Amino acid sequence: xxxxxxxxxxxxxxxxxxxxxxxxxxxxxxxxxxxxxxxxxxxxxxxxxxxxxxxxxxxxxxxxxxxxxxxxxxxxxxxxxxxxxxxxxxxxxxxxxxxxxxxxxxxxxxxx
Amino acid sequence: xxxxxxxxxxxxxxxxxxxxxxxxxxxxxxxxxxxxxxxxxxxxxxxxxxxxxxxxxxxxxxxxxxxxxxxxxxxxxxxxxxxxxxxxxxxxxxxxxxxxxxxxxxxxxxxxxxxx
Numbered sequence: 001x002x003x004x005x006x007x008x009x010x011x012x013x014x015x016x017x018x019x020x021x022x023x024x025x026x027x028x029x030x031x032x033x034x035x036x037x038x039x040x041x042x043x044x045x046x047x048x049x050x051x052x053x054x055x056x057x058x059x060x061x062x063x064x065x066x067x068x069x070x071x072x073x074x075x076x077x078x079x080x081x082x083x084x085x086x087x088x089x090x091x092x093x094x095x096x097x098x099x100x101x102x103x104x105x106x107x108x109x110x111x112x
Numbered sequence: 113x114x115x116x117x118x119x120x121x122x123x124x125x126x127x128x129x130x131x132x133x134x135x136x137x138x139x140x141x142x143x144x145x146x147x148x149x150x151x152x153x154x155x156x157x158x159x160x161x162x163x164x165x166x167x168x169x170x171x172x173x174x175x176x177x178x179x180x181x182x183x184x185x186x187x188x189x190x191x192x193x194x195x196x197x198x199x200x201x202x203x204x205x206x207x208x209x210x211x212x213x214x215x216x217x218x219x220x221x222x223x224x225x226x227x228x
Binding site: 031033040041042043044045048050074092099100101102103104105 | 116129145147153154155156157168171203205213216217218219220221222
């Protein structure tokens with residue numbers, strides 16, 4: 001059972017376009033994180049959201065945690081080729097130290 | 113800090129052989145995680161340690177897999193005997209619990225295992 005569903009699975013866009021990727025679950029998470037992974041490397045944390053309805057911005061990236069803390073979205077404005085990579089969401093049910101549950105990820109390709 | 117260090121970066125072996133993957137976590141981190149990543153199943157947690165003690169190994173696929181953490185700076189994941197379906201990228205990550213119960217996991221570069 002995949003507890004975190006990410007969509008779309010693949011996304012190929014042109015430089016300058018906007019996009020949104022989604023992370024959905026039927027479970028409530030105490031916190032949710034977004035990671036980006038580039039080929040040949042491990043995932044790197046982008047952001048952590050903790051409060052329902054929380055919105056965080058990281059330059060051209062906007063992250064939102066759903067009010068019920070069951071879903072999250074990542075919006076990228078004016079995508080750049082450097083945004084290319086695998087975007088993973090990961091949720092935690094309990095306090096720090098317990099396992100992160102990862103979605104399968106969205107593979108984003110931005111061409112110039 | 114050098115970050116999480118994994119070795120080897122690539123391993124090609126034949127079915128039936130023993131494989132040992134190694135990890136050095138970030139100094140001072142007291143949690144260590146082993147993950148496996150495949151296209152089909154994504155990133156799966158295999159096992160994690162807290163202060164060198166295994167906490168949850170429910171993700172270990174079967175008895176052929178074992179993991180140890182003899183001290184705070186070293187962990188191994190062993191597969192014996194290896195099978196072609198074990199082919200994947202294996203990641204090690206470490207973390208230090210932060211405020212409000214939220215922590216950051218720092219991943220190593222991974223070991224790409226191919227079992228022929």
